[in-house]
Amino acid sequence: MAMAPTVKVVLGSIAFAIFWVLAVFPAVPFLPIGRTAGSLLGAMLMVIFQVITPEQAYAAIDLPILGLLFGTMVVSVYLERADMFKYLGKLLTWKSWGAKDLLCRICLISAISSALFTNDTSCVVLTEFVLKIAAQQNLPPHPFLLALASSANIGSSATPIGNPQNLVIAVQSKISFGSFVVGIFPAMLVGVCLNALFLLCMYWKLLSLQKDIEDASMEVVPEEAVVSHRFSPATLSHLTSLNSQDWNSTLESMNIRSPPNINGNTGHVETLRNRRSSSDNEIHKASSGEFESARNSNASKEVTNDGFSRRRDGPVLSKRFSPVNALTDANSTPSLEEKAGVITRWKRKLWKTCVYLVTIGMLISLLMGLNMSWTAITAALALAVLDFKDARPSLEKVSYSLLLFFCGMFITVDGFNKTGIPSTLWDFMEPYAQIDHVGGIAVLAAVILVLSNVASNVPTVLLLGGRVAASAAAISPANEKKAWLMLAWVSTVAGNLSLLGSAANLIVCEQARRAPLFGYNLSFWNHLKFGFPSTLIVTAIGLALIK
Numbered sequence: 114m115a116m117a118p119t120v121k122v123v124l125g126s127i128a129f130a131i132f133w134v135l136a137v138f139p140a141v142p143f144l145p146i147g148r149t150a151g152s153l154l155g156a157m158l159m160v161i162f163q164v165i166t167p168e169q170a171y172a173a174i175d176l177p178i179l180g181l182l183f184g185t186m187v188v189s190v191y192l193e194r195a196d197m198f199k200y201l202g203k204l205l206t207w208k209s210w211g212a213k214d215l216l217c218r219i220c221l222i223s224a225i226s227s228a229l230f231t232n233d234t235s236c237v238v239l240t241e242f243v244l245k246i247a248a249q250q251n252l253p254p255h256p257f258l259l260a261l262a263s264s265a266n267i268g269s270s271a272t273p274i275g276n277p278q279n280l281v282i283a284v285q286s287k288i289s290f291g292s293f294v295v296g297i298f299p300a301m302l303v304g305v306c307l308n309a310l311f312l313l314c315m316y317w318k319l320l321s322l323q324k325d326i327e328d329a330s331m332e333v334v335p336e337e338a339v340v341s342h343r344f345s346p347a348t349l350s351h352l353t354s355l356n357s358q359d360w361n362s363t364l365e366s367m368n369i370r371s372p373p374n375i376n377g378n379t380g381h382v383e384t385l386r387n388r389r390s391s392s393d394n395e396i397h398k399a400s401s402g403e404f405e406s407a408r409n410s411n412a413s414k415e416v417t418n419d420g421f422s423r424r425r426d427g428p429v430l431s432k433r434f435s436p437v438n439a440l441t442d443a444n445s446t447p448s449l450e451e452k453a454g455v456i457t458r459w460k461r462k463l464w465k466t467c468v469y470l471v472t473i474g475m476l477i478s479l480l481m482g483l484n485m486s487w488t489a490i491t492a493a494l495a496l497a498v499l500d501f502k503d504a505r506p507s508l509e510k511v512s513y514s515l516l517l518f519f520c521g522m523f524i525t526v527d528g529f530n531k532t533g534i535p536s537t538l539w540d541f542m543e544p545y546a547q548i549d550h551v552g553g554i555a556v557l558a559a560v561i562l563v564l565s566n567v568a569s570n571v572p573t574v575l576l577l578g579g580r581v582a583a584s585a586a587a588i589s590p591a592n593e594k595k596a597w598l599m600l601a602w603v604s605t606v607a608g609n610l611s612l613l614g615s616a617a618n619l620i621v622c623e624q625a626r627r628a629p630l631f632g633y634n635l636s637f638w639n640h641l642k643f644g645f646p647s648t649l650i651v652t653a654i655g656l657a658l659i660k
Contacts, residue, residue, distance in 0.1 A: 115533055116532070116533035116534070116537060117164075117531060117532045117533050121162075121163070121164055121531075121532060122532045122533065122534065124158075124162035124163075124164060125159065125162065125164040125528055125529055125531065125532035125534075126529070126532065126534065127158070127162075128155050128158035128159045128162060128164065128525065128528060128529075129155065129525060129526075129528070129529040131151065131154060131155055131158065132151055132152060132154070132155025132156075132521070132522070132525045133568060133569075133572075134151070135147070135148060135150070135151020135152070135154070135155075136148050136151055136152060136522075136569055136572075137567075137568075137569060148518055149514040149515075149517050149518045149521070151521075152517070152518045152519075152520075152521030152522050152525065153517060153520075153521040154521075155521060155522075155524075155525035156170060156520070156521040156522075156523075156524035156525050156528075159524055159525055159527075159528030159529075160524075160528075164528040164529075164531060164532065165524070165527060165528045165531055169527070169531075170524045170527075170528075173523045173524045173526075173527035173528075174520050174523050174524065175281070175284065175519075175523055176486075177284050177484075177485075177486040178280050178281055178284050178486075178519065179516055179519060179520070180486035180487070180489070180490050181273075181274065181280050181283075181284070181485050181486040181489050182277065182280055182515070182516065182519065183489075183490065183493070183511065183516060184486065184488075184489025184490040184491075184492060184493045185230070185231060185274050185489050186231075186234075186511045186512060186515075187493035187496070187497070187507070187508065187511060188230075188471075188472060188475065188489065188492055188493055188496065189230050189231065189234045190507045190508075190510050190511065191468050191493075191496040191497075191500070191507065192230065192468060192472060193238060194468075194507070195464070195465040195468040195469065196465065197230075197468075197469075198226070198235075198238040198239065198242075201222055201226055201238075201239065201242075202238075202239065202242035204218065204222055205218050205219060205222065205242060205243070205246055206246055211320075212250070212252050212320040212321075213313060213317075213320050213321075215246065215250070215252075215257065216256060216257060216260050216309065216312060216313065216316075216320065217309050217313075219239075219243060219257055219260045219261055219264065220260050220263075220264040220305055220308060220309040220312070221264070221305065221309075222239070223235055223236075223239060223260070223261050223264040223265045223268060224264045224265065224267060224268025224271075224301070224305045225268060226239070226265075226268075227264075227265040227266075227268040227269040227275055227276075227617075228268045228269060228271045228272045228275045228301070229272070229274070229275075229476070231269065231274065231275060231276060231277075232265040232266055232268070232269035232275060232276050232615075232617040233276075233616055233617055233620055235265050235617075236261060236262060236265050236617045236620045236621050236624070237620050237624060239261055240258070240261060240620070240621050240624035240625055241624060243257045243258060243261050244258075244625060252320075253319055254625065255635055255639055256312055256315075256316040256319065256320065258621055258622075258625055258635050259312060259635075259639075259640065259643055259644075260308075260309065260312050261621055262609075262615070262617055262618045262620075262621040262622075262640075263308050263312075263609045263643075263644065263647065264305055264308055264309070265617045266605055266606060266608045266609050266615050266617055266618075267301060267304045267305050267308055267605070267606055267609070267651065268301060268305060269605060269617075270297055270300070270301050270304075270601060270602050270605035270606065271294060271297050271298050271301040272290070272293065272294055273288075273290055273293050273479075273485060274479070274485070274489070275605075276570075276605055277519070277570075277571050278570045278571045278573075278574045278601065278604050278605060279293075279601050279605065281571060281574050281575060281578070282574060282578060282597055282600060282601045283485060284485070284486070285578055285579070285597075286578075286582065286594070286597040288594060288597060288598075289482045290479040290480055290482065290485060291479075291480045291481075291482065292594070293598070293601075294480075295660065296594070296595075296598045296659060296660050297598055297601060297602055297659060299658045299659075299660070300602055300654075300655035300656070300658040300659050301655070303654060303655065303658060304606065304651045304654070304655045307647075307650060307651050307654060308609075308647055308651055311643070311646070311647045311650070312643070312647075315643060464499065464500070467496075467499045468496060468499070471492055471495050471496055471499070472492065474492070475488055475489065475491075475492035478492075519571075522571065522572060522575070523575070526572055526575040526576060529576070530576065535576045535577075535580070536580070539577070539580045542556070542560060543580075543584050546560065546581075546584070547584070547588070548585055548588070548592055548595060548596055548599065549588050549592065554599070554656060557581065557599070557603075558599070558603050558652060558653075558656060560577075561573060561577065561600060561603040561604055561607060562603060562607045562610065562648070562652065564576070564577070565603070565604045565607035565608065565610075565614065566607055566610050566611055566614045570604040570605065570607060570608060570614075570615070573604055574600060574601075574604055577600065578597070578600060581596050581597075581600055582596050582597055582600075584596070595659065595660075598659050598660075599656060599659055602652070602655055602656065602659055603652055603656070606648060606651055606652045606655065607648065607652070609644045609647060609648045609651070610641075610644050610645060610648040611637070611640065611641055611644055611645075612635070612637045612640040612641070612644075614644070618640065621635065622634075622635045622640075
């Protein structure tokens with residue numbers, strides 16, 4: 114593609130530069146409007162500067178990618194409501210053999226969950242679980258936070274739904290879900306193992322330190338202390354309990370003094386039954402005067418055996434009061450509540466089972482080659498229907514700001530492409546970046562690594578994807594598919610290079626810093642001294658395994 118007129122090139126570059134600055138540094142002092150607004154601002158400037166027309170701007174928005182992203186986010190909402198991520202968190206400590214075993218588990222669970230539910234979602238949910246476990250076992254948190262973020266990035270490379278850049282690649286390349294997984298899964302598996310091994314070697318001494326039991330005090334942090342992300346699980350009330358104040362006021366209104374240690378809770382009714390014989394005397398004393406006057410005034414009444422009072426010549430008037438009957442009525446309440454609790458729990462289990470089955474059905478449909486976007490949307494709507502209540506609370510947890518960010522980014526990148534700058538740069542690099550020899554693969558990987566950390570991975574894929582694929586297709590059709598998979602692998606693993614290289618890294622950093630009970634600040638340099646060598650090694654070995 115030839116270069117556009119100079120004015121168009123300059124104005125398009127300015128618009129793209131504003132988008133890039135606000136996307137990479139969303140809180141710059143001179144314009145702290147955030148990533149989403151920065152993306153829309155870049156798109157608007159492309160239209161105002163007449164780099165692209167309004168019609169071209171709307172056409173640049175890739176609806177299949179947005180549909181796939183929306184569907185996977187909704188499915189993630191319902192999966193968290195069904196406690197999927199809570200179970201993943203429990204797997205981290207189930208029969209754990211120590212700090213090194215915990216680190217390996219974090220790497221594995223983070224990678225698998227990211228491949229199925231996107232890396233950003235996994236990092237948002239699992240960060241506080243990791244911090245809680247590290248606090249419980251008196252362990253330094255930063256090796257485990259690095260394991261979570263880096264393994265999430267590597268694991269997300271294995272599927273088209275693992276991260277946003279893979280969504281773009283899968284839609285643009287038209288590679289089936291199954292072919293995508295088969296092509297990258299070996300590299301992902303080896304990459305996760307190498308990443309875990311690198312972490313173990315780097316932090317072996319730190320993870321080998323014996324815990325100081327006396328200082329640790331081993332306080333177990335309750336589950337409620339873990340603050341969930343915006344995909345917060347639903348909270349259902351399984352049991353209703355008697356209010357102690359209401360119970361005592363009821364007894365007092367009948368001039369019956371409440372026996373000691375009764376708090377009205379259903380769990381204490383059995384205690385009340387056991388202590389009934391000892392409290393009968395107190396009840397009798399407190400109410401003897403009232404019963405005596407009632408006996409004198411109701412001499413005309415006869416009491417039937419079923420506990421009802423009846424006038425000698427009339428119908429049943431009222432149920433006879435008896436302290437024993439009051440206690441018996443109270444004792445009958447737990448059985449009803451227990452039945453209601455059992456029904457509620459079974460409904461909850463049935464609903465959770467349906468959520469898991471729909472998710473498995475979605476994954477099978479994707480592997481069968483059905484349209485990825487419509488498959489994800491269908492699964493999302495099926496879960497909304499099965500929930501059988503207003504879906505608005507769940508839909509409100511979807512990150513619509515991310516969808517808007519993508520819309521603005523599509524328009525901005527398309528406008529920048531029309532300036533001719535990316536094509537000119539690629540024409541210069543193309544002879545040195547052919548994937549039919551090792552040197553060309555190394556040059557291409559280096560370009561993707563640098564651009565992914567400078568311009569972010571999704572814009573890099575949008576800028577380079579079509580050109581890299583076309584160059585590879587000129588060699589052979591098989592090389593075209595390999596080029597797409599290489600682009601997915603390198604652009605994803607490149608996120609581990611620095612703290613700013615991936616949104617997942619920033620999510621882990623922010624979640625850890627804001628954790629209310631056990632916050633930790635993961636610094637840029639702590640990440641870089643691990644991320645730089647690990648990324649280079651994992652990327653190189655993974656490229657050799659991509660089919």
